[in-house]
Amino acid sequence: MTLLSRKKGEHGLKLSTSDILEIVRDIGKVIEDNKQYLTELDAAIGDADHGINMARGFRAVSQKLEGMRSEDIGEILKAVGMTLVSNVGGASGPLYGTAFIRAASAVQGKSSAGLDDFVSMLDAAIEGIKSRGKAELEDKTMLDALIPAVAALREAEAEGMSLVAAFARAKEAANTGMLHTKDIVARKGRASYLGERSFGHQDPGATSSYLMLASIHESLQELRR
Amino acid sequence: MKKLINSTESVVEEMLAGIEAAHPEVRKLDTANVLVRKDSPVNKVALISGGGSGHEPAHGGFVGKGMLDAAVAGAVFTSPTPDQIYEAIKAVATEAGVLLVIKNYTGDVMNFEMAGEMAAADGLRVDQIIVNDDVAVEDSTYTTGRRGVAGTVFVHKIAGAKAEERASLDEVKAVAEKVILNTRTMGMALTSCTVPAAGKPTFTLGENEMEIGIGIHGEPGTHREELKTADEITEHLVDRILADLPLTTTDEVAVMINGLGATPLMELYIVNRKVQEILETKGISVYKTFIGEYMTSLEMAGTSVSLLKLDEELKVLLDAPADTPAFKVF
Ligand SMILES: Nc1ncnc2c1ncn2[C@@H]1O[C@H](COP(=O)(O)OP(=O)(O)OP(=O)(O)O)[C@@H](O)[C@H]1O
Ligand SMILES: [Mg+2]
Numbered sequence: 001m002t003l004l005s006r007k008k009g010e011h012g013l014k015l016s017t018s019d020i021l022e023i024v025r026d027i028g029k030v031i032e033d034n035k036q037y038l039t040e041l042d043a044a045i046g047d048a049d050h051g052i053n054m055a056r057g058f059r060a061v062s063q064k065l066e067g068m069r070s071e072d073i074g075e076i077l078k079a080v081g082m083t084l085v086s087n088v089g090g091a092s093g094p095l096y097g098t099a100f101i102r103a104a105s106a107v108q109g110k111s112s113a114g115l116d117d118f119v120s121m122l123d124a125a126i127e128g129i130k131s132r133g134k135a136e137l138e139d140k141t142m143l144d145a146l147i148p149a150v151a152a153l154r155e156a157e158a159e160g161m162s163l164v165a166a167f168a169r170a171k172e173a174a175n176t177g178m179l180h181t182k183d184i185v186a187r188k189g190r191a192s193y194l195g196e197r198s199f200g201h202q203d204p205g206a207t208s209s210y211l212m213l214a215s216i217h218e219s220l221q222e223l224r225r
Numbered sequence: 226m227k228k229l230i231n232s233t234e235s236v237v238e239e240m241l242a243g244i245e246a247a248h249p250e251v252r253k254l255d256t257a258n259v260l261v262r263k264d265s266p267v268n269k270v271a272l273i274s275g276g277g278s279g280h281e282p283a284h285g286g287f288v289g290k291g292m293l294d295a296a297v298a299g300a301v302f303t304s305p306t307p308d309q310i311y312e313a314i315k316a317v318a319t320e321a322g323v324l325l326v327i328k329n330y331t332g333d334v335m336n337f338e339m340a341g342e343m344a345a346a347d348g349l350r351v352d353q354i355i356v357n358d359d360v361a362v363e364d365s366t367y368t369t370g371r372r373g374v375a376g377t378v379f380v381h382k383i384a385g386a387k388a389e390e391r392a393s394l395d396e397v398k399a400v401a402e403k404v405i406l407n408t409r410t411m412g413m414a415l416t417s418c419t420v421p422a423a424g425k426p427t428f429t430l431g432e433n434e435m436e437i438g439i440g441i442h443g444e445p446g447t448h449r450e451e452l453k454t455a456d457e458i459t460e461h462l463v464d465r466i467l468a469d470l471p472l473t474t475t476d477e478v479a480v481m482i483n484g485l486g487a488t489p490l491m492e493l494y495i496v497n498r499k500v501q502e503i504l505e506t507k508g509i510s511v512y513k514t515f516i517g518e519y520m521t522s523l524e525m526a527g528t529s530v531s532l533l534k535l536d537e538e539l540k541v542l543l544d545a546p547a548d549t550p551a552f553k554v555f
Pocket of ligand 2: 042046047048049050090190
């Protein structure tokens with residue numbers, strides 16, 4: 001793995017398109033490994049399909065990316081988003097699909113991405129999820145993991161942290177947000193039908209979001225090696 | 226898991242192939258998991274519905290004359306994706322326009338909306354209505370709101386009949402909205418169900434327990450309680466409906482007693498006996514009763530009761546001819 005600007009040192013670490021492809025493939029593996037777990041979480045407060053939906057989507061993404069040659073990160077992420085939209089279904093398909101498509105617009109035409117780009121991508125992704133799903137923080141959805149994560153990422157950027165260190169923070173914040181979904185009642189998605197009975201259960205979408213961020217962190221550590 | 230299947234991956238495709246083979250009036254699109262009506266008139270508003278599979282006969286069973294022009298089948302209990310819905314729209318769209326009949330679930334609403342946006346970008350005229358008849362769920366502007374359940378079949382029937390009369394898109398939409406406004410459903414389950422790909426039941430109920438306020442996806446209901454008699458359960462279901470849909474002695478209703486998949490007709494008739502008795506005591510007339518499986522939840526045992534408050538227009542449309550695999554009026 002050749003990193004474009006490794007010479008620039010930690011702070012200026014920028015990822016190439018092949019790094020991004022690697023990161024997406026790794027996310028796919030993590031989702032596949034957690035398919036059962038995510039489905040079980042969804043069985044408790046939803047309809048027992050979240051892991052199945054996500055694994056189906058990321059399997060299609062892996063196929064789509066196989067042999068994809070692109071020097072545009074935006075193009076890669078757009079392909080990921082479109083593939084998720086047309087293969088996941090459920091609520092998470094349009095939401096994660098929209099998230100990747102919006103993230104793609106934030107880095108359109110770029111062949112490398114640094115921490116600042118990741119902040120823009122995640123910001124755009126969250127805006128996309130909000131506009132599609134009309135949910136806010138504390139509604140017990142994926143946003144409860146993602147919003148704190150991007151806040152942590154931005155803070156880390158302001159402190160001049162490295163990409164890997166910033167993602168370690170984002171992962172932590174997502175983890176806290178994910179666990180916090182146990183303490184709140186669902187107002188959006190299928191779990192909202194349960195009302196008070198959704199209390200005490202961890203949201204499957206917040207969990208898949210955490211897993212993706214944790215996977216990105218893991219991939220970044222690998223890439224740094 | 227004990228199921229009559231070949232593989233968990235192929236259930237939807239193989240089911241659609243079986244429906245197509247049994248019912249020459251419908252055809253499966255080559256490009257998508259969509260059943261379309263073979264003889265759809267070209268100058269009529271096209272009605273499209275769909276959702277996750279596992280609710281058979283909904284929705285493919287309601288494709289045909291007087292009801293739907295297309296039904297999109299997603300994976301089991303999972304909303305179909307926008308590209309599949311888009312294929313359905315392209316296949317049956319007419320100059321008169323397309324009406325999407327969407328059950329109120331976050332996933333369904335978002336996927337259908339995205340498909341509608343794709344079709345609108347092609348210059349097609351597409352509108353939508355969202356069915357939310359389930360009184361078990363609190364309605365609130367801050368939440369996802371009520372689910373669409375068995376009452377959706379009344380929307381298919383009545384909006385379908387209106388479209389068959391060559392009414393305009395706005396008129397078909399208006400009558401569909403009237404049905405939604407006047408339909409309420411409440412359900413309960415005796416047993417859970419198993420999504421093939423998940424391999425085990427979504428929840429478990431003890432021998433003496435039942436789940437009240439169940440939806441149609443094996444998602445837990447509003448509460449669990451000790452099993453009671455059919456009459457007591459029915460009374461609770463009807464009370465919940467009437468609390469939400471106030472009816473007076475001059476009102477006439479259509480009744481639907483829907484089986485969730487594993488409840489024998491015998492039990493549905495027992496439930497119906499009590500429903501009719503309660504309505505009679507209250508002086509509410511029953512215009513028509515539908516008993517059977519209309520919107521199931523795989524092999525779940527249980528039932529839902531739906532009431533539709535009728536007016537003259539709705540009565541005429543309810544009685545209009547329909548010829549679909551699962552709903553026929555001659
Ligand atoms: N409006 C929303 N905004 C953001 N996230 C949402 C929203 N609704 C649901 N979610 C997320 O989606 C997750 C569930 O995704 P899943 O793949 O199980 O779809 P689903 O709700 O079962 O869809 P369907 O109803 O079509 O089966 C939830 O855990 C939640 O995090
Ligand atoms: Mg789900």
